[in-house]
Amino acid sequence: MTIVLNPVWINGVQKLKVVPQPPPRPARGLLPPAMDEATHTVRCLRQLRSKDKNIEKYIYLTQLKDADHRTFYKLCLDNMSEITPIIYTPTVGDACLQFSHIFRRPEGLYISIKDKGQIGKILRNWPRIDEGRIAVVTDGSRILGLGDLGLNGMPISIGKLSLYVAGAGIRPSSTIPICLDLGTNNEQFLADPLYLGLRQTRVPREEMTEFMEEFMHEMSTIFPNLLVQFEDFSTDAAFTYLDRFRQRYPLFNDDIQGTGAVVLSGFLNAARLASQAAGKELEDQRILFLGAGSAGVGVATQLTSFFKMQGMSEEEARKRIWLVDSQGLIYDERGPMAEHKKQFSRQDYSGPPMKNLTEIIEYVKPTALLGLSTIKGAFNQSVIETMSRLNARPIIFSLSNPVQLSECEFHEAVQWSAGRVIFASGSPFPEQTHDGRTLYPGQGNNMYVFPGLGLGAILSRASAVTDSMVEASSLGLADALTPEERAQDLIYPRIERIREISAQIACKVIRAAQRAGVDRTVELRELWDDQLLDWVKAKMWMP
Numbered sequence: 001m002t003i004v005l006n007p008v009w010i011n012g013v014q015k016l017k018v019v020p021q022p023p024p025r026p027a028r029g030l031l032p033p034a035m036d037e038a039t040h041t042v043r044c045l046r047q048l049r050s051k052d053k054n055i056e057k058y059i060y061l062t063q064l065k066d067a068d069h070r071t072f073y074k075l076c077l078d079n080m081s082e083i084t085p086i087i088y089t090p091t092v093g094d095a096c097l098q099f100s101h102i103f104r105r106p107e108g109l110y111i112s113i114k115d116k117g118q119i120g121k122i123l124r125n126w127p128r129i130d131e132g133r134i135a136v137v138t139d140g141s142r143i144l145g146l147g148d149l150g151l152n153g154m155p156i157s158i159g160k161l162s163l164y165v166a167g168a169g170i171r172p173s174s175t176i177p178i179c180l181d182l183g184t185n186n187e188q189f190l191a192d193p194l195y196l197g198l199r200q201t202r203v204p205r206e207e208m209t210e211f212m213e214e215f216m217h218e219m220s221t222i223f224p225n226l227l228v229q230f231e232d233f234s235t236d237a238a239f240t241y242l243d244r245f246r247q248r249y250p251l252f253n254d255d256i257q258g259t260g261a262v263v264l265s266g267f268l269n270a271a272r273l274a275s276q277a278a279g280k281e282l283e284d285q286r287i288l289f290l291g292a293g294s295a296g297v298g299v300a301t302q303l304t305s306f307f308k309m310q311g312m313s314e315e316e317a318r319k320r321i322w323l324v325d326s327q328g329l330i331y332d333e334r335g336p337m338a339e340h341k342k343q344f345s346r347q348d349y350s351g352p353p354m355k356n357l358t359e360i361i362e363y364v365k366p367t368a369l370l371g372l373s374t375i376k377g378a379f380n381q382s383v384i385e386t387m388s389r390l391n392a393r394p395i396i397f398s399l400s401n402p403v404q405l406s407e408c409e410f411h412e413a414v415q416w417s418a419g420r421v422i423f424a425s426g427s428p429f430p431e432q433t434h435d436g437r438t439l440y441p442g443q444g445n446n447m448y449v450f451p452g453l454g455l456g457a458i459l460s461r462a463s464a465v466t467d468s469m470v471e472a473s474s475l476g477l478a479d480a481l482t483p484e485e486r487a488q489d490l491i492y493p494r495i496e497r498i499r500e501i502s503a504q505i506a507c508k509v510i511r512a513a514q515r516a517g518v519d520r521t522v523e524l525r526e527l528w529d530d531q532l533l534d535w536v537k538a539k540m541w542m543p
């Protein structure tokens with residue numbers, strides 16, 4: 001790669017900045033004479049659209065990225081709403097299910113339990129050690145709502161990092177997709193001769209913890225400027241390793257914290273719309289969750305922390321929240337429960353176990369119903385009609401992924417609420433027409449948050465990802481709606497604006513890092529907000 005040293009001014013001091021230059025065009029004769037970048041992007045889009053099946057589109061895009069990543073990212077940036085559902089949810093779910101069958105060429109790092117004791121040696125095989133800035137790490141134990149997919153979880157790490165590049169301009173060469181192979185309990189995969197992972201069941205937790213300790217230690221030693229995103233670990237592992245490592249290394253868990261941030265943001269905009277219809281204040285909000293796993297509890301925690309920021313006591317804040325898991329409403333008298341659920345267990349209910357969701361809604365009278373349960377169709381007609389009877393504008397977020405696990409589809413929510421629903425889903429749904437009006441679903445997916453959060457953490461060289469940084473990303477997203485988007489009742493900005501939004505979020509995250517004293521790019525403290533925004537934008541990689 002060619003390197004050019006550009007003079008830049010930082011705080012009145014001129015410094016030389018290393019600017020990697022695009023590779024020179026191939027020598028004359030090695031490209032057809034009429035080959036130019038703009039037409040080639042059109043050519044690639046046509047080839048993509050000629051494929052009938054989404055998984056074929058996924059394979060095509062994977063190969064395009066491998067062969068010519070600039071064209072791949074140009075295509076992504078120019079066609080975000082068309083490409084995102086292919087490289088990310090829902091199609092990435094199919095790609096994970098079929099990974100060992102559709103595999104062409106390796107991408108990313110595979111580290112298995114057999115590497116325990118020599119993980120550093122394996123990490124040093126990464127070809128671009130000095131450039132590493134962000135790793136998305138999964139152990140494949142809970143991929144979307146699809147369960148334990150073992151090594152087949154790798155496309156999740158790859159897909160998330162593609163969104164970091166497309167959505168926040170993170171340099172492609174600085175991204176490291178990682179899949180940890182600690183075995184799988186997926187019997188179908190273990191019996192599949194093409195399965196690419198170890199043929200063994202998952203190792204016990206103590207062994208996993210020893211492995212994770214070594215892994216994180218070696219990662220921080222070998223990649224000193226690396227931010228780590230934990231992704232799609234099973235519930236207990238997700239909470240355990242976030243708590244264990246977050247004070248020691250710059251890392252966050254996307255399912256707990258990224259989801260918390262994105263849902264808080266959509267909820268705030270939804271509550272504003274609902275209050276215009278019913279005059280309800282934030283203190284009147286009552287939020288019912290279906291699903292009390294890493295995502296459900298992550299979102300409940302983020303909402304609680306926001307309510308406290310608004311002046312409520314801890315107790316008042318928690319009183320706004322009810323959780324339902326596979327056993328029904330969570331309450332103290334129900335008996336022993338997993339640690340992460342305890343803080344939201346209701347003390348004020350002591351009746352018989354309540355399992356039927358419509359009955360629970362009648363009891364709780366929620367203003368918002370949030371689904372993070374992986375149960376397709378759980379928000380049935382009776383559920384949505386009950387929510388619509390209780391609320392002028394019911395807030396219904398059907399957040400489970402991929403699309404086939406969504407608690408309800410947008411057209412159902414529109415029909416059963418007579419067009420009154422304020423809706424978001426984890427995977428995208430098409431817009432609907434109701435009574436001559438076009439209604440748009442929001443995509444309540446952490447993809448709106450993690451690119452900007454990661455960019456801010458990387459650029460500030462944060463030594464830790466604090467709760468305040470996560471919260472800043474959420475409020476930054478909530479504020480990012482344009483007047484036009486607000487006029488259309490949108491609760492999330494249009495995905496086409498993701499770069500602009502990520503830059504704004506990154507600035508808020510940098511400021512939060514500074515306030516928390518975890519930033520290490522200290523010269524940014526001197527910049528005014530508009531200077532910081534320009535600086536962040538200038539840092540973004542363009543294909």
Ligand SMILES: NC(=O)C1=CN([C@@H]2O[C@H](COP(=O)(O)OP(=O)(O)OC[C@H]3O[C@@H](n4cnc5c(N)ncnc54)[C@H](OP(=O)(O)O)[C@@H]3O)[C@@H](O)[C@H]2O)C=CC1
Nearest residue numbers: 144145235291292293294295325326373400401426445446
């Ligand atoms: N939109 C977004 O940005 C995101 C969406 N998600 C999606 O959310 C879903 C859940 O993820 P995550 O929380 O990490 O998964 P977990 O496995 O940690 O949690 C799943 C939760 O759903 C509950 N559940 C299972 N079956 C039922 C049922 N029949 N009725 C009520 N609750 C039930 C489980 O209950 P129990 O505790 O009793 O087992 C558990 O509390 C996934 O589909 C995932 O793709 C996740 C992250 C981000």
Ligand SMILES: CC(=O)C(=O)O
Nearest residue numbers: 144232255401445446
């Ligand atoms: C979006 C996401 O992170 C999930 O479904 O797990």
Ligand SMILES: [Mg+2]
Nearest residue numbers: 144231232255
């Ligand atoms: Mg996830």
